[in-house]
Amino acid sequence: MEGSSAEAALSVSANSIRITDVTQDGDVLTFAIASQKLNSSAGVCVFRMYEDFDWLQQSLFSEENLPGLQGIIFPPLPSKALPSQSNTQTKALKQLGFLALGQDWQSYCKALEFYLQQVAAHPTLCKCKALDSFLINSESPGKQRGRKGIFNRLSQAVEEMRKESHKDVDNFFQNERNKNTNLAASSKVATEKLLDVVMTEQKLAVACGHFATSLHLCVNQDDAAAVAFSKVCLKLSDVIEAVKRNYEKVASNNLSTLGLGLDLESRYQESEKEMLFRRTCKLIELETVKKGTEKAKANKREVMEAFQKAVEKEFNLISSVAKQEIERFHSSRVKVLKTFLIGWCELQLNTAKEFAELYSQHLEACRNMYSE
Amino acid sequence: MSEERGSSAQTEEDEDLFVSAMESPEAARLSAEDLSPSSNGPRDDDPDDLFAEATEEVSLDSPERQPILSDGPSPAITPVSISPRVDVFDRSPDLDEEEEENRDTFDIQISVSDPEKVGDGMNAFMVYKVTTKTSLSIFSRDEVCVKRRFSDFLGLHSKLASKYMHMGFIVPPAPEKSIVGMTKVKVGKEDLSSVEFVEKRRSALERYLLRTVKHPALLKDPDVLQFLESSELPRAVSTQALSGAGILRMVNKAADAVNKMTIKMNESDAWFEEKQQQFENLDVQLRKLHVSVESLVCHRKELSVNTALFAKSAAMLGNSEDHTALSRALSQLAEVEEKIEQLHQEQANADFYLISELLGDYVRLITAVRGVFDQRMKTWGKWQDAQLMLQRKREAEAKLQYASKPEKLQQARDEIREWEGKVQHGERDFEQISRNIRREVGQFEKERVKDFRVVIMKYLESLVHSQQQLIKYWEAFLPEAKAIA
Numbered sequence: 001m002e003g004s005s006a007e008a009a010l011s012v013s014a015n016s017i018r019i020t021d022v023t024q025d026g027d028v029l030t031f032a033i034a035s036q037k038l039n040s041s042a043g044v045c046v047f048r049m050y051e052d053f054d055w056l057q058q059s060l061f062s063e064e065n066l067p068g069l070q071g072i073i074f075p076p077l078p079s080k081a082l083p084s085q086s087n088t089q090t091k092a093l094k095q096l097g098f099l100a101l102g103q104d105w106q107s108y109c110k111a112l113e114f115y116l117q118q119v120a121a122h123p124t125l126c127k128c129k130a131l132d133s134f135l136i137n138s139e140s141p142g143k144q145r146g147r148k149g150i151f152n153r154l155s156q157a158v159e160e161m162r163k164e165s166h167k168d169v170d171n172f173f174q175n176e177r178n179k180n181t182n183l184a185a186s187s188k189v190a191t192e193k194l195l196d197v198v199m200t201e202q203k204l205a206v207a208c209g210h211f212a213t214s215l216h217l218c219v220n221q222d223d224a225a226a227v228a229f230s231k232v233c234l235k236l237s238d239v240i241e242a243v244k245r246n247y248e249k250v251a252s253n254n255l256s257t258l259g260l261g262l263d264l265e266s267r268y269q270e271s272e273k274e275m276l277f278r279r280t281c282k283l284i285e286l287e288t289v290k291k292g293t294e295k296a297k298a299n300k301r302e303v304m305e306a307f308q309k310a311v312e313k314e315f316n317l318i319s320s321v322a323k324q325e326i327e328r329f330h331s332s333r334v335k336v337l338k339t340f341l342i343g344w345c346e347l348q349l350n351t352a353k354e355f356a357e358l359y360s361q362h363l364e365a366c367r368n369m370y371s372e
Numbered sequence: 373m374s375e376e377r378g379s380s381a382q383t384e385e386d387e388d389l390f391v392s393a394m395e396s397p398e399a400a401r402l403s404a405e406d407l408s409p410s411s412n413g414p415r416d417d418d419p420d421d422l423f424a425e426a427t428e429e430v431s432l433d434s435p436e437r438q439p440i441l442s443d444g445p446s447p448a449i450t451p452v453s454i455s456p457r458v459d460v461f462d463r464s465p466d467l468d469e470e471e472e473e474n475r476d477t478f479d480i481q482i483s484v485s486d487p488e489k490v491g492d493g494m495n496a497f498m499v500y501k502v503t504t505k506t507s508l509s510i511f512s513r514d515e516v517c518v519k520r521r522f523s524d525f526l527g528l529h530s531k532l533a534s535k536y537m538h539m540g541f542i543v544p545p546a547p548e549k550s551i552v553g554m555t556k557v558k559v560g561k562e563d564l565s566s567v568e569f570v571e572k573r574r575s576a577l578e579r580y581l582l583r584t585v586k587h588p589a590l591l592k593d594p595d596v597l598q599f600l601e602s603s604e605l606p607r608a609v610s611t612q613a614l615s616g617a618g619i620l621r622m623v624n625k626a627a628d629a630v631n632k633m634t635i636k637m638n639e640s641d642a643w644f645e646e647k648q649q650q651f652e653n654l655d656v657q658l659r660k661l662h663v664s665v666e667s668l669v670c671h672r673k674e675l676s677v678n679t680a681l682f683a684k685s686a687a688m689l690g691n692s693e694d695h696t697a698l699s700r701a702l703s704q705l706a707e708v709e710e711k712i713e714q715l716h717q718e719q720a721n722a723d724f725y726l727i728s729e730l731l732g733d734y735v736r737l738i739t740a741v742r743g744v745f746d747q748r749m750k751t752w753g754k755w756q757d758a759q760l761m762l763q764r765k766r767e768a769e770a771k772l773q774y775a776s777k778p779e780k781l782q783q784a785r786d787e788i789r790e791w792e793g794k795v796q797h798g799e800r801d802f803e804q805i806s807r808n809i810r811r812e813v814g815q816f817e818k819e820r821v822k823d824f825r826v827v828i829m830k831y832l833e834s835l836v837h838s839q840q841q842l843i844k845y846w847e848a849f850l851p852e853a854k855a856i857a
Contacts, residue, residue: 182692190689193682200678204671211664218657222650225817232824236727239832334695338856341701345853349846356839363832370825 009127012135013038014120019109020045024083029105031112035135044136050080052140053112056119059130066124068314070278071321073329074125075118076267078111098195098259102252110260123328166280170319176326177276184269191262198259201251208244212237239362246355253347261340265333272329279322282315480506480585482600484578487570489557490521496558497521500574502581504600510592516601522549524605525577531595532584537740538747540808542816543590544583545736547576575725579733586819637752641806647813648745655738662731669723676716683709697856704852708845715838722834726827734820741816748805755798762791 016036023030034045057077063069078099082092092100099108116135119125133141168174215237220226289311293304486501504516529546536543553569581600585591599605639645683706690702769784 179692179694183689186685186689186692190682190685193678193685196678197675197682200671200675204668204675207664207668207671211661211668214657214661214664218654218661220650220653222646225814225821226650228821229817229824232821232828236824236828236831239828239835243835330695334698334856337698338701338853341705341853341856342850345846345850349843349850352839352842352846356836356843359832359835359839363829363836366825366829366832370829 010120010132010135011038012036012044012120012132014117014126016043017113017116017120017135019113019116022105022109024105027083029081029083031109033116033135046135046138046140048134048140052134053077053115054080055141056130056134060119060125060128063125063128063130068317068321070282071275071318071323071325072122072124073268073272073275073325075115075122076264076271077115078108078267081105081108093195093199097191098198098255098263101195101198101255101259107255107260110256111264114260114264160277163281163284164277166284168280169283172323173276173279173319177280180269180272180276184266184273187262187266187269191259191266194254194259194262198251198254201247201254205244205247205251208240208247212240212244215240235362235366239359242355242358242362246351249351249354250348253344253351257340257344257347261337261344265337268329268333272326275322275325279315279318282311282318286311286315480504480508480591482578482581482585484574484581487574494555494558497523498557498570498573500577502600508591510597512601518600518603518605520599520605522547522554522573522577523607524599525580527605527607528584528595528599529580532590532593535593535595536589537744538751538805540744540748540805540812541587541589542737542740542744542812544580544587545740546580547573548736572729575729576733579729583733583737637749643810644745644748644806648742651738651741651745655735655742658731658735658738662728662735665723665728665731669720669728672716672720672723676713676720679709679713679716683707683713695856701852701856704849708849711845712842715841719834719838722831726831726834730823730827734823737816741813744809744812748802748809751798751802751805755795755802758791758794758798762788762795765791 012035016034018034019031020034021032023032028049031048032045033048034043036043054077057074060074061069066072079095081096081099083105089100096108099111101107119131120135125131130141168177215233218233219230221230286308289304289308293301293308296304481504483503484500485503488499488501489496490499491497499519499521502518502520504511505514507514526546526549529543533543550569550573553566553573556563556566557570584596590596686702686709687706690699690706693699693702765784765788769781769788772781772784775781
């Protein structure tokens, strides 16, 4: 779609974007991305690697014709996955958290899918050429040397920390910054704790598997007494095998709903934090310029005042975009969390019902067998 | 000192009982000596005793064999030792079946409860209430409550083991001692681990008593009755050995001693060889299973801890949240997770008390079973030894025929008669222990299947209960999640 204006809307429907497949070749993951064209029933499918996603994100960061860009809460892109053999699970967990779990990169793909959907659903970002090109061009754009975005992730430099706590001039924003600090911290902790729970559930399932297998080794057909005992051991083995499947299901339910949800929430809070920080930095810049203007000698004053006006204009623009973004963010995150919570509850409820039934059947069978 | 008193008391009683069955005073003397507490078979000081060394080694590990009777005259001197009174346990098959039926329907309930700490510091000990409810006539009352401490249980077990093991009875082993666990309790740490330790011990003591009274011979044993009924019990001392580890040491030492002799037992009965192999295999398997399930319990406890931590973090998230309905839902989530933590804890207890302790009990029981097989080998050895001795005495007598020493010849003939008696004795013992073991093993295997079945059902019941609780929790949470607007 070369040559279309920045105002052109996305040519595919945001809801239809799916990552349908992922293949691994050594260190490299390739994702198949499918979407539905808006003005026809045709579908599009492209193949992308992580570099392409990164290119897309950087392009969004450096989009030129968007005023108040810095006030946008950018949908968070998951970190790059490093699937090489030397990468142990602990490293992967540290790097990706929940997204490292699950079979065949399913969680990771889901998170990338959310990312694309959110970019496509963003009223401003969806108009970026880069997105359309990412979703439609058969040629992968990542080969282009992308411009580095104008801002990067928050660093932990001491100076940044000091800026972060700079007092705001606007109550709305001061409140929002405070709330965001709390939420970002709490959701990060909650995500980590849920991850611990899921890991333990998986370990428990493995231990059940070992126990069930060991019970099989007790089978002995030497005489009638041994046969009777063997039957009992096999029965117990079946029960423990069921417990194992139970925990695998519970862990997978946690992962695919609440886990993903908390992970997304946590990363989105970080993204909001970055936006608020950018605005705060602008505020500090404005205040610095103001002070400079006040102190300026008469000959420099006009220039300084003009400069100050420009910065002020930028700051106000950022603030107004930010306000909108914040409101949009608040309503959308509640909806998203609601969906995840309902999904989680329903899955766990179904699993509980399924296994209550299974265990009851086993119990019934035992009662019948043993009463003769 | 008291040892002699004990054995003389025994001698009197036993002579009365044995007079009818005895052919000669020498035999009576023989049986009294056999009852002497310091040996379980040939006397230690018999220079020709091939097993002297073995017995000494064994008794080093089981000193309670001596102190049993040093506690004073115990009504527990039951005439049920190896003796010519072979009819005591030589039941007709009919009687066996009847007794086995009684095993199934026997009406006795025992509970061990209310652990209480008595005393302070390192001299402190726990006292448990033992309640027996029964309609059996051998008990003087329908319901009896007594207070017992751990060493009392060990004392009971060591008495039963010394009385019955050498006859081939499988005596259920007492629970293990634990220096670490007990020290914590003594020192007064009221923390979770000492509470768990006391509960684990209480449960083990209860299972021990239940297994013991399931055995019809043990149920009638005066020591058992005294243990369950009498308010005062003489303090058991030297209860060091005959824990599971103690028995295993004894078994291994006896086995080593037997192997040291170049006596290879000619097993005429393949059943014993096969069974012994089976039990050896079972021992290995059960130990593996026990390790497996302990890992399970460990992870389950870890899950409980992590769930609690997650619940807390979810509560904090709910507090940080502005949006009312979402905040409420998150708080509810935290509550659900707390309840689930409780379920995990209960399930961990089920894992442990039902499965893990069952496997542990059976590992110890198998050790007792193997001990009994070893006793049979010892009994065989004694019999062989007696035959050899008889041979020698006959050879000696033959030689003396041509020497003109009439007193020595008479003595040699006396000795031959003595050893003929011992050979008969030995053969009868061997046959008896073999019979007993067959019966005991058959019963053991039936009980084993029953025990495991009961445990599986209880375990399944706990699983069903957990799931039903979970269903309740999730059904309560769903509307909260849906209410987020």
